[in-house]
Every structure is written in structure tokens, then in C-alpha cells.
Amino acid sequence: xALGLSITNLTKxxxxxxxxxxxxxxxxxxNVARGEFVVLLGPSGCGKSSLLYIAAxxxxxxxxxxxxxxxxxxxxxxxxxxxxxxxxxxxxLSVRDNVGFGLSIRGGQxxxxxxxxxxxxxxxxxxxxxxxRPEQLSGGMRQRVALARALAMNPExxxxxxxFAALDIQxxxxxxxxLLEIWKSSGASVMLVTxxxxxxxxxxxxxxxxxxxxxxxxxELHIDAPRxxxxxxxxxxxxxxxxxxxxxEEVTKAxxxxxxx
Amino acid sequence: xxxxxxSSAPAGPNPRLHAALAKARRRxxxxxxxxxxxxxxxxxxxxxxxxxxxNPLLLPPPHIFLTNLPDQFRFFDxxxxxxxxxxxxxxxxxxxxxxxxxxxRVFVGLVLGFAISLVVGLAIRYFEIFGxxxxxxxxxxxxxxxxxxxxxxxxFFGIGNPPAIFLVFIAVFFIMVLATLxxxxxxxxxxxxxxxxxxxxxxxxxxxxxxPAILPGLxxxxxxxxxxxxxxxxxAEAVGVGSGLGQVTMMARNTFNASxxxxxxxxxxxxxxxxxxxxxxxxxxxxxWVGPSTVKGA
Ligand SMILES: Nc1ncnc2c1ncn2[C@@H]1O[C@H](COP(=O)(O)OP(=O)(O)OP(=O)(O)O)[C@@H](O)[C@H]1O
Ligand SMILES: [Mg+2]
Numbered sequence: 001x002a003l004g005l006s007i008t009n010l011t012k013x014x015x016x017x018x019x020x021x022x023x024x025x026x027x028x029x030x031n032v033a034r035g036e037f038v039v040l041l042g043p044s045g046c047g048k049s050s051l052l053y054i055a056a057x058x059x060x061x062x063x064x065x066x067x068x069x070x071x072x073x074x075x076x077x078x079x080x081x082x083x084x085x086x087x088x089x090x091x092x093l094s095v096r097d098n099v100g101f102g103l104s105i106r107g108g109q110x111x112x113x114x115x116x117x118x119x120x121x122x123x124x125x126x127x128x129x130x131x132x133r134p135e136q137l138s139g140g141m142r143q144r145v146a147l148a149r150a151l152a153m154n155p156e157x158x159x160x161x162x163x164f165a166a167l168d169i170q171x172x173x174x175x176x177x178x179l180l181e182i183w184k185s186s187g188a189s190v191m192l193v194t195x196x197x198x199x200x201x202x203x204x205x206x207x208x209x210x211x212x213x214x215x216x217x218x219x220e221l222h223i224d225a226p227r228x229x230x231x232x233x234x235x236x237x238x239x240x241x242x243x244x245x246x247x248x249e250e251v252t253k254a255x256x257x258x259x260x261x
Numbered sequence: 262x263x264x265x266x267x268s269s270a271p272a273g274p275n276p277r278l279h280a281a282l283a284k285a286r287r288r289x290x291x292x293x294x295x296x297x298x299x300x301x302x303x304x305x306x307x308x309x310x311x312x313x314x315x316n317p318l319l320l321p322p323p324h325i326f327l328t329n330l331p332d333q334f335r336f337f338d339x340x341x342x343x344x345x346x347x348x349x350x351x352x353x354x355x356x357x358x359x360x361x362x363x364x365x366r367v368f369v370g371l372v373l374g375f376a377i378s379l380v381v382g383l384a385i386r387y388f389e390i391f392g393x394x395x396x397x398x399x400x401x402x403x404x405x406x407x408x409x410x411x412x413x414x415x416x417f418f419g420i421g422n423p424p425a426i427f428l429v430f431i432a433v434f435f436i437m438v439l440a441t442l443x444x445x446x447x448x449x450x451x452x453x454x455x456x457x458x459x460x461x462x463x464x465x466x467x468x469x470x471x472x473p474a475i476l477p478g479l480x481x482x483x484x485x486x487x488x489x490x491x492x493x494x495x496x497a498e499a500v501g502v503g504s505g506l507g508q509v510t511m512m513a514r515n516t517f518n519a520s521x522x523x524x525x526x527x528x529x530x531x532x533x534x535x536x537x538x539x540x541x542x543x544x545x546x547x548x549x550w551v552g553p554s555t556v557k558g559a
Contacts, residue, residue: 058454076457088451091550092473102459105469133550153459 003069004189005032005055005157010064011214012050024050026214027064032157037183037190039200041247042210042218043254048193051215052159055191056082068157078102078153085162087142089134089149096121096130099148106153120148124178140171144178151182158183160192164199176202180227197243201236202229209246212254219246319519326520326527333524336509360532363505366422367487367494367536370429374490375483378434382441387467396442403435407493415501425497425505432493433486440482444475477548484540491533506532 012025024047032038040048053059054066057076066073068080089098097104100117121127124144134142143163150158163179164172176199183190194200200207207221221239223229229236303323309315310322317325326333339358381399385392410431414424448471456470498507506529513521 053454056454056458058457076454076460078458078460080458082454082458084451084455086451088449088455090452090470090473101456105456105459105461105465135550149459 002031002067004034004036005030005191006065006067006070007031007051007055008065010051010054010066011062012047012054012059013062014050016062023214025054025061026216028216030208030217032189032191034156034189035187037203037205038192039204039207040191040193040210041195041197041200041207041243042215043212043247043251044195045254046210046213046250047215048210049161052082052161052191052193055157056080056159058082078106079155080157080159081150081153081155083143083146083150083158083160083163085165087134087139087146089142089145091134093134094130095126095132095134095137095145098134098145099130099152101149102153116152117148120152123151123182124148138171139167140175143167143175147179147182151186155186155188158188158190158192160190162193162195165195172199177228179203197240197247198231200243201231201240202227207243209243210250212250212257218250321520321523323523323527326523329520333521336512336518336521338504340504356528359504359506359509360528363494363498363507364532364536366425366497366502366505367429367490370426370494371433371483371487371490373426374430374433374437375479377430378437379441379479382438382445383467383472385438385442386445387463399435399438403439407432407489408496411496411500414497420501420503422502424501425494428493428497429490432489433483436486437479437482440479441475444478445471447478448474473550477544477550480540480544480548484537484544487536487540488533491529491536495529 007028007030010025010028011023014022014024026047028051030038040051042048050059054061055068055073057073057080060074073080089095090101093101096117099120100113103113103116118130121130124147126141126144126148129137129141134145137145146163164175167175179190180203190203192203201223204221204223207223208217209219209221210216211218221242223239225233225235231237231240306320307322307324309320310317310325334352334356337355337359339355339362381395385396385399407428410428411424414427414431418424418427452470452474453466456466461469494505495507495510498505499511502508506525510522510525510529513519513525
């Protein structure tokens with residue numbers, strides 16, 4: 001039994017029975033060990049989000065197996081949490097109630113829940129803003145609230161779909177540091193999708209580069225350098241070039257295919 | 262540097278006071294425009310009277326139908342018991358009573374229409390078989406004008422409040438069911454996916470995510486249909502109830518009392534305006550979060 005996320009020969013075809021089936025993921029195999037930080041890179045539309053949704057249990061694979069800690073993933077579960085590019089906070093709830101949403105679904109003592117929410121908000125550096133409305137927060141703060149909301153469920157796997165793509169570069173760097181701290185202290189596995197090679201280099205234990213649609217694994221790059229990493233070091237620059245070259249090939253293919261349509 | 266500080270700091274020593282003053286100024290300006298708009302209208306009307314362009318018996322100007330108040334009040338009877346007869350000495354209270362009855366009918370009809378359409382709309386999406394059975398029916402009934410329901414209302418409910426309330430209900434119900442469906446379908450997918458990831462059941466998703474997500478948008482739709490509700494209640498009162506503002510208008514028409522027609526129209530306009538403002542207030546204070554159809558994500 002493999003611990004962590006284990007994907008074997010997974011294929012996803014959207015509208016499989018419809019008139020225009022869209023193959024999104026093709027016979028893909030990938031393991032994410034307990035506590036590992038894996039970053040997915042790939043051209044737009046290559047099936048990264050599809051893979052994340054399947055891992056979250058929100059969508060079913062067309063064929064192949066996907067397990068977490070040896071158990072087949074068939075439906076969503078709080079220990080596999082998902083974070084989107086936009087925080088998707090509920091605008092009718094205060095920040096505190098957003099963070100506590102999952103806990104309130106689960107039930108339990110209100111007192112305990114409140115304490116846990118307070119602790120979580122401190123942990124993501126948002127101690128004093130529990131009573132505010134989501135609309136009053138900046139993009140970076142919202143994304144931290146979303147992170148706290150996910151952490152409240154004690155996730156063992158964090159699935160993140162371009163979580164920082166909408167943030168400015170400075171906020172983004174801070175959020176990356178933040179995420180690394182939380183990742184280390186929680187011991188969760190992370191599977192994060194990004195379009196930024198720098199982000200992949202700063203975060204990943206392993207970068208997985210996808211081919212154009214339908215997504216397959218084109219290459220895997222391991223990074224052993226300790227964090228925080230100096231992206232200007234010769235080693236990192238070299239890795240970055242490698243990623244860029246791999247991606248460029250696939251992006252060209254993806255464009256060529258789109259022009260045929 | 263000092264320039265920057267000066268220009269970015271709020272003028273005046275107290276920023277709260279400054280903000281309050283600015284708000285008050287905006288209010289006053291807005292009210293002034295409303296008054297200007299009204300004055301223009303009234304002015305043209307009075308001019309037409311003064312220049313004798315219009316027959317004062319058919320088109321009495323505001324200064325006439327708004328000044329002979331005691332004379333107007335005589336026609337208002339909240340119970341409608343002496344409908345059409347000239348009573349000696351109606352008072353402001355009888356006028357308010359008439360307005361009150363019409364308003365109550367609209368209010369009850371709107372509340373019932375809103376609540377039941379919400380329940381039916383959610384049920385159509387929640388229970389698949391119910392939806393398949395009910396939705397075609399709703400879609401077919403929706404385009405029928407509430408006025409066409411008038412005979413049905415009288416057959417079923419006879420004379421009195423129920424048929425008027427029923428008609429108001431009909432005027433908003435079908436539209437609001439369809440609006441509920443549209444709103445449910447427009448709830449951002451991520452909201453629902455997140456709730457599912459957090460372990461919410463279907464019931465919890467409907468009650469704790471979909472319901473709050475659609476309420477503000479539905480309230481806007483309700484507010485837009487308020488005027489249709491007022492229109493319908495007046496017709497119902499003129500035909501089937503025998504009291505209320507609609508009855509007074511009808512009586513004024515039958516007796517060729519143009520002054521009374523315009524006086525009642527003024528009352529209807531003011532009451533409708535007050536309703537709209539109240540709904541707007543509720544919308545801003547209670548349902549302050551913006552509808553999902555207007556804001557993506559966040
Ligand atoms: N719910 C869906 N129904 C039908 N087709 C879908 C659905 N979701 C995604 N697809 C299709 O599957 C393919 C892969 O989409 P996916 O969102 O997984 O790509 P992606 O790698 O995340 O792209 P991006 O980098 O632009 O986010 C696309 O062609 C897309 O149109
Ligand atoms: Mg995507």
C-alpha cells in the first residue's frame with residue numbers, strides 16, 4: 001500500500017458519451033508521497049485542473065485508479081482540501097465564519113470551534129480581522145483566509161489550483177513563504193498547479209511538466225536545494241532554463257493544435 | 262511632501278464628521294433633483310391650466326385636487342361599506358385606512374409570493390422528479406397575465422381580501438420561480454465545490470450556500486416586480502374587492518370626478534414609492550452581499 005496520493009494510468013475524457021468528447025488527461029501515473037511538495041507545470045488547457053478535481057473527488061476519472069493512503073478516491077473529503085485561484089470566500093459570512101465553515105459543517109462545540117478558528121487566523125497572520133467581510137480584504141488576505149479555511153479541516157493533501165496567480169509579485173513571494181511554513185509544520189502533501197516557473201522553483205520538491213492536451217507527464221525534475229532558495233543561483237537558473245525549454249515545446253504544440261480547430 | 266500630506270488627509274479636523282457631511286450633502290442633492298423633476302412636471306401641468314389649454318374639469322391641476330382635501334376625504338372608506346356614496350366627513354384616518362388596506366394586500370401577496378416561489382424554485386432543483394413534473398407547468402403559466410386570473414380569483418375566493426392577495430401572488434409567483442432557477446444555476450461553481458470538499462451534504466449545500474447566494478438577486482427581482490403587484494391590486498380592488506385605492510379610483514371614474522382620480526393617483530404613486538424605498542433599504546441593510554450574478558469569485 002502506497003502512502004500519499006497514488007495515480008495509476010488515469011484517463012479523463014470530458015463528455016465521454018457526448019458528441020464532442022474532450023480528452024483532458026491521458027493514461028497518467030503519478031505519486032505524491034506523504035509530506036511531499038509537487039508542482040505541476042504545463043501549457044494552458046492540458047488537464048491540470050481536471051487532475052486536481054479528480055484528486056479532490058469532485059470529478060470521476062474515466063479510467064485508471066487514484067488512491068489516497070491506499071483508499072480509492074470516489075468522493076470529496078475534508079482531508080483532501082482544494083484551493084482555487086480566486087479565494088471563493090462566501091460573501092455573506094464574516095471572515096471568521098468563512099474560516100469556520102468546514103468546522104461548523106462537521107459540528108461540535110461552538111466554543112472549541114471559535115478557539116480553533118482564532119488560532120488558525122493567527123497562524124495565517126490575520127489575527128485581528130475576524131469580523132470583517134471578505135469584500136473588505138485585499139487579494140492576498142483573501143487567499144490567506146482561504147488557506148486558513150482549508151487548514152481548519154486538518155488536510156493531509158492540499159490541492160492548489162494556481163492559488164497565487166491573481167496576486168502581485170511582492171504579495172506572491174510572501175504567500176509562498178507562508179505556504180512553505182504551513183506545509184512544513186502540518187506535514188501535509190501538496191500538489192500545486194502554477195504557470196510561473198519561478199514559483200515552481202521556489203516551492204517544489206519535484207516539478208512535473210505536462211505535455212499539451214491530453215495531459216501526460218513529459219518530465220520530472222527533482223530539486224534538493226534547501227529552502228528558502230536563491231533563484232539567482234547558477235543551479236536554479238539552469239533548472240529554470242530546462243523547465244522553460246520543456247514548456248516551450250508543449251506550448252508550441254498546444255497552439256498548433258488550437259489553430260487546427 | 263507637505264503638499265501630499267495635506268491633499269491626502271481629509272479636509273477638516275474630524276474625518277468621521279467630514280464623511281457624514283459629505284453623505285448629507287449627497288442626500289440633499291439627490292432630494293433636490295427629485296423635487297426638481299416633480300416641479301417641472303407640476304409646472305407644465307399648472308401652466309396648461311393657467312393658459313386654459315386643458316379643460317379644468319377633465320384635467321384639474323395639482324393645486325386644485327391637492328387643496329380641497331376635506332372634499333376628497335369624503336370618498337374614502339376603508340371598509341368599502343358605503344362604496345360610491347358620498348359620505349359626510351371622511352378624515353385623514355379614513356384615507357390612511359384605505360391606503361393601509363391596499364398596502365396590506367400588496368404586502369401579504371408579495372411575502373407569500375416570495376416565500377412560496379423560493380421554496381418551489383429550490384425544490385425544482387433539489388428533487389429531480391418534482392422539477393421535471395412542475396417546471397413545464399410553471400413555464401406555461403408564467404406568460405399568462407395576472408388580469409386573466411381575475412375570474413379564477415373570484416370563482417375561488419369570492420369577494421374580499423383573498424382574491425386581491427391571490428392576484429398579487431400570481432403576479433410575482435411564476436416570475437419569481439423562474440428567477441429562482443436562474444439564480445440557483447448562476448451560483449459560482451467554486452462555492453459548491455468548496456462546500457462539498459468541506460463535507461457538506463446536499464441539504465447543507467442548499468441551505469447554507471445556495472440559499473444565501475441567491476437571496477440578494479431574488480430580492481432585486483422582487484423589487485422590480487413590485488409595480489406589477491401594485492397594478493394588479495388596483496384592478497382587483499376595482500373589480501372584485503370593493504374597497505381600497507382601486508375601488509376609489511373606479512368610483513371616481515364612474516362619477517367623472519377627475520379631481521378624485523388625480524388625488525388617488527397621487528396617493529398610489531407615493532405609496533408605491535414608499536414600498537420601493539423600503540425594499541431598497543432592506544436590500545442594503547439585510548442582504549448587503551452582492552448577488553452572485555453580478556460579482557464573480559471573491
Ligand atoms: N467541466 C468540464 N466539462 C467539459 N470540459 C472540460 C471541463 N473542465 C475542463 N474541460 C476541458 O478539459 C481540458 C483541460 O482543462 P483543464 O481546466 O483541466 O486545463 P488546465 O491545464 O487546468 O488549463 P489552465 O492552465 O488554462 O487552467 C480543456 O480542453 C477544457 O476545455
Ligand atoms: Mg486550470
